[in-house]
Amino acid sequence: MSRVSLQNPIASLEQLAETPSRKDGISEQLEDDLRSFGCELIQSAGILLNLPQVAMATAQVLFQRFFYLASLKDFGIIEIGMGALFLSAKVEESFVRMTYLITVYDHLLRRIQQQSTHTPLDAFSQRAYSLKSMVTTSEMQILKRLGFNVHVQLPYGTMINYLRILGLEEHDTVPKKAWNYLNDALRTHVYTNYTMPTIACGAIWLACRDQQVKLPTTPGGEWWLLFDAQPSEFQNVAAHIQRLYHRKLDRQQLLSHLSDTEATLRNS
Template sequence: MAHKILYPLASLGQIKETPSRADGLSQELEDDLRAYGCKIIQQAGLLLRQKQVAMATAQILFQRFWYVTSMTQFGISDVGMGALYLASKLEECPVRMRDLINVFDLLLSRARHGLSSTSSTSEFEYTPMTYFSSTFYDLKEALVISEMQILKRLGFNVQAQLPYGTMVNYLRLLGLDEHPDAAQKAWGYLNDALQTPVYALYPIPTIACAAILLTTRTLSLPLPAGWYLLFDAELEDMMSICGMIMRLYRDRPESERARWVRLAVGGKREVRKWLSENVRSDVQGDR
């Protein structure tokens, strides 16, 4: 019971129908927007020289948030910004608010340029905001509101446990720790899994076992039958996690990429507009 308190997971009802899917978004599009938001968090964290633990915590909080809130209510980039700001404080590596806002403005400006008709003929040039720019204050307000809403809607339960140490211990128990590529490859799968909802759906031991399963399949390494039972993991859950991770690597048409970038950059209004034009008309308008 204590484990569940420290590491909350989505309920069965939230998994079957998230708030965004209830509002008309398909599961595929929601997953794409989740993944893109996590990429923005990672890019911003790298530019800010944040610790990996802070970026990972931010992505986990970001994923949890969408199990209690619809993407028609808050923007992808706003929540990503708020999650990284909150995580930097939780992991004791706080970032300056202005620095965070500047970095997100840079990333969003670059994404908008990629969507423009002139992106193929002109290089992206970023013009920094002026000190008293209205854009800065708009982003600042969005940041403060997003951080507050993450805390409120997650019930201030913002603890995030990471599986890296657990995975390394499992590799040692299985005799794979001395393999030159096993640990690095499994570590990479755990990083990629942050772009998926698995950290909000499955306990840490199961996620670590899934990364090991993918690694051994990729590197053709043998494992004893039923090895995962030693770590209280279920094969069905592991295969589900593996499927979510492998989904990230499939080829996608450029039109699909442009769609989720546009929706993520445009915020909740763009999501509502897209829904009204493509899915259903009754989700248009502010709540």
Template sequence: MIYRAILDTFYLTDEQLHNSPSRKDGIDEATETMLRIYGCELIQESGILLKLPQAVMATGQVLFHRFYCKKSFAGFDVKKVAASCLWLASKLEEECPKKARQVIIVFHRMECRRENKLATEPLDLNSKKYSDLKTELSRAERHILKEMGFVCHVEHPHKFISNYLATLGTPTPRELTQEAWNLANDSLRTTLCVRFKSEVVACGVVYAAARRFRVPLPENPPWWKAFDAEKSGIDQVCRVLAHLYSLPKANYIPVCKDGGDSSFTNKSWNSISQPIPKENSPSAIDDKSKEREKERDIGRYRSMTEVIVPRIEQQKIRGHLEKSRHHRDRDYHNSSYSSRDEDRHRHHSYA
């Protein structure tokens, strides 16, 4: 059973984040940050392709960050964990679960596009590669649930943005609300979701959006006090977002070690698609049925030729006999006509 109706208590200190399992495995801070952003971008992009609500993609990214607060990037591949987080989030939010087949196909296609494999063949659902990916997707989901203690409750800052702006009573343009919403989406690519509560993150994105559009907010008394937030937390949220926008585009960095504490390896994702060598597989059954149909067609053709060919031969023989008879008759008439002419010519010559 997955517990959701409890308080959100998964928050870490800065010291705990600096001593993450990835750091203990020798992965530096820049690489860990790059992989976190890369995994969140995979979840966001795949969620859009699967036509999932934003709440599902946000939940998947929060689960992704929480998992790597307990496990290392060296032990679990970022691509497979991202796919499993999105698959699990689709079951938790909005009652719109997606099938494993849909998630695997989308992530496979995204990987091919990122590697510029435009002429790649679609993933064969009867191949060994697909079977391995489906097994690893389920295994990754079990690892995530185990590390979370089956507690997957997530509270997002998005639902607080409109309420906070309406409570302040300040006339705000629609662009400000949209900007705050966009900042909340971008904050999911950082570790803010495991450092601060959703109320603090919501106050931070509202503050940043108001500063950008130069909309004054109440300061006497400070408006953030009404929402149980501190100015230091708001400033930290703004600094993290500013640092995020200064980073280059995230790319995949292969740091996952083969043979780690999980069975996730890159062999299944990069292997060549091969059919499953089983006699009862759908492809084998189709091949056998096609062979039987081909044999039946050959048998029909042979039976038809056995009947038709003698008829054709008989027609040829009959035509040949009629033609020879016609030639004999013509030769007979020609010969008789020529003899009569010869007698007539001889008679006139004697006369």
């Protein structure tokens, strides 16, 4: 009898070296930009829908996992983002009405395309019907590609426990900074490439470095030894997070990708 691990699945070296999108000729830079932008849209939609952070985070992790098993040439970030958010709301027991979901995504899509004036989505229009169809189809695609393994372990609780052990739980700025770094990390691939202790240590290390807080050295060695983490790995996590703040998205490339979704909606 097979068992489902409660640990997050980690992408293999082969998947990291050559994703389905890169096999289809999509550059690494464009793939990273599309993944990041897709997660940003999930977060924006979740906020507008008043969903808890755990549901938005779960959706972003599922979104990232999906594109290690499918190509951006075959699936768009809008439909997979909607499907991931709709699915994660069920997984995290945070019900969201599909009508609200497609209305929010329609609003975000039109805003991206800089349509300054547009009428709200008519729930009985062909466009609404097409968006609903996208949600149900993409939800099933996610379940199929992930083998119905939609368990997502998040590092927030782990990080709080580590801060408590390090005596930083009540610090004025470090916990909030580290929490924000965990949220920003969702727009990168670290949640599919590293363990939760490593991600938590990366956020803590980056927050302490920013705030010039010296991490304690334990009698038995360095602080990270308490949490079974390696400096090379959690510093890589921190580097991926920092890259977000220095990267400029290619708007034209993103709009070109989104235009495929828009064309599907118009022609359906």
